[in-house]
Amino acid sequence: MSGAANVRGTLDTIATCFEGIVPATICSCAADGTPNVTYLSIVHRLDDWHVGLSYQFFNKTRKNVLENPMVQVIVVSPETADQYRLDLQYERTEVAGPVFDRMSTRLAAVASQTGMSQIFTLRGVDVYRVLDCRPVNAESQVEAAPLREYLARVESVTEQLATCLDLDSLLETALANLATLFGYANTFVMIPDEAGQRLYTIASRGYDASGVGSEVWLGDGMLGVAAERRTIVRTTSMTRDRVFSRAVRSSVEQSGKHHLEQEIPLPGLPHLESQVVAPLVARGELLGILCIQSDEVGRFLVDDERVIQIVGRHLAASMATLRNPPPAEPPAVEPRRAPRPAAGLTSTIKHYRSDDSIFVDEAYLIKGIAGRILWKLLRIYDTEQRLQFTNREIRLDETLQLPDIKDNLEARLILLRRRLADKSEVLRVVPEGRGRFRLDIRHPLVLVEHP
Amino acid sequence: MITKRDAVESPIEIDDTLKTFIESGVSVVVGTRDEALVPEIVRAWGPQVNRDRRTIRMCVPEATSVRTRTNLLGNGRIAAAFSLPSNYETVQLKGRHLRTTKPSVEDLLRLDRHRESFARVNESIGVPRARVEAFWLRELAASPRFVTIHFVVLAMFNQTPGPEAGAPR
Numbered sequence: 001m002s003g004a005a006n007v008r009g010t011l012d013t014i015a016t017c018f019e020g021i022v023p024a025t026i027c028s029c030a031a032d033g034t035p036n037v038t039y040l041s042i043v044h045r046l047d048d049w050h051v052g053l054s055y056q057f058f059n060k061t062r063k064n065v066l067e068n069p070m071v072q073v074i075v076v077s078p079e080t081a082d083q084y085r086l087d088l089q090y091e092r093t094e095v096a097g098p099v100f101d102r103m104s105t106r107l108a109a110v111a112s113q114t115g116m117s118q119i120f121t122l123r124g125v126d127v128y129r130v131l132d133c134r135p136v137n138a139e140s141q142v143e144a145a146p147l148r149e150y151l152a153r154v155e156s157v158t159e160q161l162a163t164c165l166d167l168d169s170l171l172e173t174a175l176a177n178l179a180t181l182f183g184y185a186n187t188f189v190m191i192p193d194e195a196g197q198r199l200y201t202i203a204s205r206g207y208d209a210s211g212v213g214s215e216v217w218l219g220d221g222m223l224g225v226a227a228e229r230r231t232i233v234r235t236t237s238m239t240r241d242r243v244f245s246r247a248v249r250s251s252v253e254q255s256g257k258h259h260l261e262q263e264i265p266l267p268g269l270p271h272l273e274s275q276v277v278a279p280l281v282a283r284g285e286l287l288g289i290l291c292i293q294s295d296e297v298g299r300f301l302v303d304d305e306r307v308i309q310i311v312g313r314h315l316a317a318s319m320a321t322l323r324n325p326p327p328a329e330p331p332a333v334e335p336r337r338a339p340r341p342a343a344g345l346t347s348t349i350k351h352y353r354s355d356d357s358i359f360v361d362e363a364y365l366i367k368g369i370a371g372r373i374l375w376k377l378l379r380i381y382d383t384e385q386r387l388q389f390t391n392r393e394i395r396l397d398e399t400l401q402l403p404d405i406k407d408n409l410e411a412r413l414i415l416l417r418r419r420l421a422d423k424s425e426v427l428r429v430v431p432e433g434r435g436r437f438r439l440d441i442r443h444p445l446v447l448v449e450h451p
Numbered sequence: 452m453i454t455k456r457d458a459v460e461s462p463i464e465i466d467d468t469l470k471t472f473i474e475s476g477v478s479v480v481v482g483t484r485d486e487a488l489v490p491e492i493v494r495a496w497g498p499q500v501n502r503d504r505r506t507i508r509m510c511v512p513e514a515t516s517v518r519t520r521t522n523l524l525g526n527g528r529i530a531a532a533f534s535l536p537s538n539y540e541t542v543q544l545k546g547r548h549l550r551t552t553k554p555s556v557e558d559l560l561r562l563d564r565h566r567e568s569f570a571r572v573n574e575s576i577g578v579p580r581a582r583v584e585a586f587w588l589r590e591l592a593a594s595p596r597f598v599t600i601h602f603v604v605l606a607m608f609n610q611t612p613g614p615e616a617g618a619p620r
Contacts, residue, residue, distance in 0.1 A: 027482035027490035027530070034545060035490055035530040037482030038610055060608075060617045072490040074480075081585040087489070119614070136493075136515050137593030239577050244612060247539035251613035273577065297577065 017075035028064035088128035114245035191288035278312035282320035476568030483522035497562035512594030
C-alpha cells in the first residue's frame with residue numbers, strides 16, 4: 001500500500017490526539033501470527049503522513065515490526081473523547097536529526113525530573129507511514145480543529161517588549177502580557193548565575209510567593225535540561241509522566257541492576273500538570289529560561305509552545321540588547337545625605353566574605369554578586385550616609401570585582417530588589433529612573449563582617 | 452468450553468492475585484490480526500476470569516469490533532492488555548478465541564461496575580470523571596450494543612513499562 005490516498009482525515013485535523021494527554025494503544029503482529037497489544041504514552045505526529053514512536057527498550061512490539069511492519073494504533077482526542085484508528089507501516093528508525101533531538105530532550109527532561117536519567121534514554125525514533133486514519137466510530141466526522149488565532153496577540157506582545165527600556169520593565173511586561181493576552185497565569189523567568197552552573201528566578205507572576213531567588217542546577221530536571229540543551233520542553237500531564245516513571249522505577253529497582261537518582265521537586269505550582277520551558281538564547285548564548293505552568297492537564301498545546309518559543313526569542317534578543325550599558329547613562333548624582341533612622345529597634349546585617357552571603361537578623365537573604373553589591377551599598381551608607389546610587393558607579397567599582405561586563409548587573413540589582421521586598425522588612429532598593437536607585441532603610445543597622 | 456486443541460496448547464491458570472487485578476479498574480484493549488497479519492484493536496469492558504481460571508469473557512462494542520470479530524472467527528488469535536492507570540501495572544494475556552455471544556445480564560452489570568471502577572482509578576490520578584464519562588458516551592454513540600467474547604489463556608506476560616516489559620509472567 002502506498003498510503004497517502006487512504007488517509008481520510010489528515011493528522012493535522014486531529015492534532016490534539018498527539019499531545020500525550022490520553023494514552024494510545026498499539027497492536028503489532030509477529031511473523032508467526034501472534035498479535036501483541038500494549039499501551040503508548042504518546043504518539044508523535046511528524047507530518048501529515050508520518051508518526052514517530054520512541055524506541056527506548058527492545059520490546060515485543062519492536063521485535064514484531066522488524067518482522068512484520070504493519071501495526072495499528074488507536075489515539076484519543078482529549079477534547080471530544082473520539083477514538084481514531086491509524087493503520088501504520090514501519091519505515092525506518094532515526095537516531096539523529098531534529099526529530100530525534102527534540103524527542104530525546106523531552107525524554108531527558110522527564111527522566112531528570114523523576115530521577116531516571118540512567119534508564120530513560122532514547123535509542124531511536126521509529127518512523128511509521130500512515131496508511132489510513134479513520135474514526136473508530138466510522139460515522140464520526142473528522143473536522144478541522146479550530147485554528148487558534150494567536151498571531152495578532154503575538155504581534156502585540158513583541159510590540160510591547162520593544163518599548164521597554166530596562167530589564168525590570170522588560171520582564172514585567174513579558175509576564176504581564178502573557179497573562180492578559182494568552183491567559184498564562186503562572187509564569188517565571190530564570191537566569192544563570194555568574195558561574196553559569198545554576199539558574200535562579202528573577203521574575204515571576206501568579207504564585208503565592210514570588211519565588212525570586214529560587215534555584216535549579218543546569219541539566220537538572222525539566223527546567224535544567226531545557227536550559228542545558230537549549231531546546232523547548234513541553235509536558236501536558238506531569239502526573240502521567242510521574243506515574244509512568246515510577247512504574248519503570250519500580251520494575252528497575254526490583255531487578256536490582258541500577259542505583260537510581262531521586263525525583264526532583266518541580267519549582268512552581270504545587271499541583272503542576274502542564275508546563276512549557278523555553279530557553280532564552282541570543283547570539284548563541286543562554287540568557288535564561290521562560291516557563292509557563294498550569295495545574296490543568298493538557299493546558300498547553302502545540303500553538304502555546306509556538307507562542308512561548310516566539311515570545312522567548314524576542315525576550316532573549318531584548319535582554320541581550322539591554323544588558324549593554326546605555327550610551328547616555330546619567331552621571332553620578334550629587335549624593336543626598338540621609339538622616340539616620342530613628343533610634344530604637346535595630347537590625348543586624350551579617351556578611352560572610354567566603355560566599356558573599358547576607359543574613360538579616362539571622363535570616364538568610366542573598367549571596368553571590370547580589371550579596372556583594374548589597375554589602376557595598378550598606379558600607380557606603382554606613383560611612384557616608386548616602387542612600388542614592390547609580391548603576392554606573394556600581395559597574396565601575398573595581399572593589400566589587402564584578403565578572404565580565406557581559407554579566408548582567410541589572411539582573412543582579414533586580415534580584416536584590418525583589419529578594420529584599422520578599423524577605424526583609426528592614427531594607428528596600430527602590431528604582432529612581434533610568435540607571436538610578438535608592439536604598440530605603442527602615443531602622444538603624446549594625447553591620448557585622450565575617451570571613 | 453476448552454477444546455482438545457486448547458488442551459494441547461496448555462491453557463494457563465490465573466491465580467487469585469491476577470484475577471483480582473484483571474477484574475479491577477484496569478484499562479482493557481484487545482488485539483487481533485487478519486490473514487495478512489494486519490492488526491486491529493478494540494477496547495473491552497467488564498472482563499471476568501471464569502471459574503475454570505483458564506478462560507476469560509469480556510464485552511466489546513458491537514459496531515466497532517466488526518474486524519476484530521472477523522479476525523477471531525478467521526484465525527482465533529487474540530491478545531488482551533490490562534493496565535491500571537494509577538501505576539501503569541500492565542499484564543498481557545495471549546490466547547485463542549472460543550466463541551462470541553450476546554452479553555448476559557451479568558455481563559452488562561459487570562460492564563457497568565468496571566466502568567465505575569475505571570473512573571475511580573482515573574480520578575485518583577487527577578483525570579476528571581467528566582472526561583472518562585465523555586469517553587463512554589462517545590463509545591456508546593458509536594455502538595450502543597455490546598457482544599461478549601470468550602477466550603482461553605495460553606500465555607501471560609508482564610507488560611509494566613520498563614526494561615523488563617515483555618517477560619513471561
